[in-house]
Amino acid sequence: MSVYDFEVRDDQGNLVSLKDYEGKVLLIVNSATECGFTPQYTELTEIYNEFKDEGFVILDFPCNQFGGQAPGTISEIKETCRLKFLVEYPIFDKIDVNGDNASELYEYLKNEKGFEGFDEDHELTPILDDIISKIDADYKNNNDIKWNFTKFLIDREGNVVARFEPTKDLSIVKNEIKELL
Template sequence: MSIYDFKVKDAYGNIVNLDKYKGKVLLIINSATECGFTSQYEGLQLLYEKLKGEKFEIIDFPCNQFGNQAPGTNAEIASFCNSRFGIQFPIFGKIDVNGNNAEPLFSYLVGQKGFEGFDAKHPLSKGLDEMLAKVDPNYKNDPSIKWNFTKFLIDKNGNVVTRFEPTVDIEVIEEQINALL
């Protein structure tokens, strides 16, 4: 099984078969428009502009499961991303990434690469750790997605290579993408 076996809905409700991305390196993210990590859109767009001609694509899935930080409609989210950050990569329909209603693609991604911890150097890591530990003292052993802007790197064959928590710097992500290109 690979990500090419999945179908997802775009922001307009159309079914998209992910096999259309065969041969490309992908960065699949769950995002939110009102998150402390929303400013990552700027770095992601710059990365996209730099690498999009190199058989690279970013696929963005808004998610409202973490603090209701993606409250808008698909159209409102796309408009925000375009006007505020000039986003040119595809923004798909809003989804759940955890729980009974999780998008099957994300259940697969989490099954391939679980949670390995936040980057201790990032200023928001301590707060995330404390907040998550209050809800579930054993959260570090659960592979689920912990917050918005979690990213999965997929190679040209559709294999999940690595998972980046929202606390990982874009430069680290870019290095690993370049290694796959």
């Protein structure tokens, strides 16, 4: 099984097979337009623009499950991303990444690469730990997505090779993308 076995809905509600991205290096991210990590859109856009001609694509899945930080319709979210952050990579329909209505793709991603902890040096780690531990005291011991801007790196064969929590420095993510390209 690989990510190519999944279908997702685009921003118009149409089913899209991830097989359409076969042979490319993918970074799959659950995003939010009103989050402390939202500035990552700028860095993600820079990474995308640097590597898109080498077979790299970011697949963006807005998710409103963490603090209601992805409000509005998918059209409004996409417009914000395009105008404010110059995002050109694909933005798909809003999804759930955890719980009973979680996307099948995200269930697969979480099973392939589990939670390994937040970056201890990141300034938002204590805040995330405080917020999440109040919701789930045992959060460190399950593979659920913990917050917005969790990223999964997929190789050209559709294998999940890495999971990056939102606290991971994007220069490290960029280097791992470069290695796969």
